[in-house]
Amino acid sequence: MTRLHLSDLEAAMAFQLDAAGLPRYVREYRFCQRRWRADFAFIPQRILVEVEGFGHHKLNRYHGDIEKYNHAAILGWAVIRVTGAMVKDGRALAVVEQALEAK
DSSP, X not given: OOOOOHHHHHHHHHHHHHHTTOOOOEEEEOSSTTSOOEEXXXXXXXXXXXXXXXXXXXXXXXXXXXXXXXHHHHTTOEEEEEEHHHHHHXXXXXXXXXXXXXX
């Protein structure tokens, strides 16, 4: 199986979101002026989507990610975290659709 890099997975996620005709989103949205960005943001619905990579560098960033997601929640954002496998098999798109329907 071919391994995709995180940027490839984000591009695949964007393609799926566009093909599904979902509401407009912003890529690399800075939801906190002081520090953090999300891979995708549905701003009116206050939903952030993060495509997670799990390489060795990710383990080193774990605590920073927890702080980031907690801060997003405090600011009123729902954070949807998806893996590369979820992007590849369509589960990521399905969970984003469910989150949008719930708003």
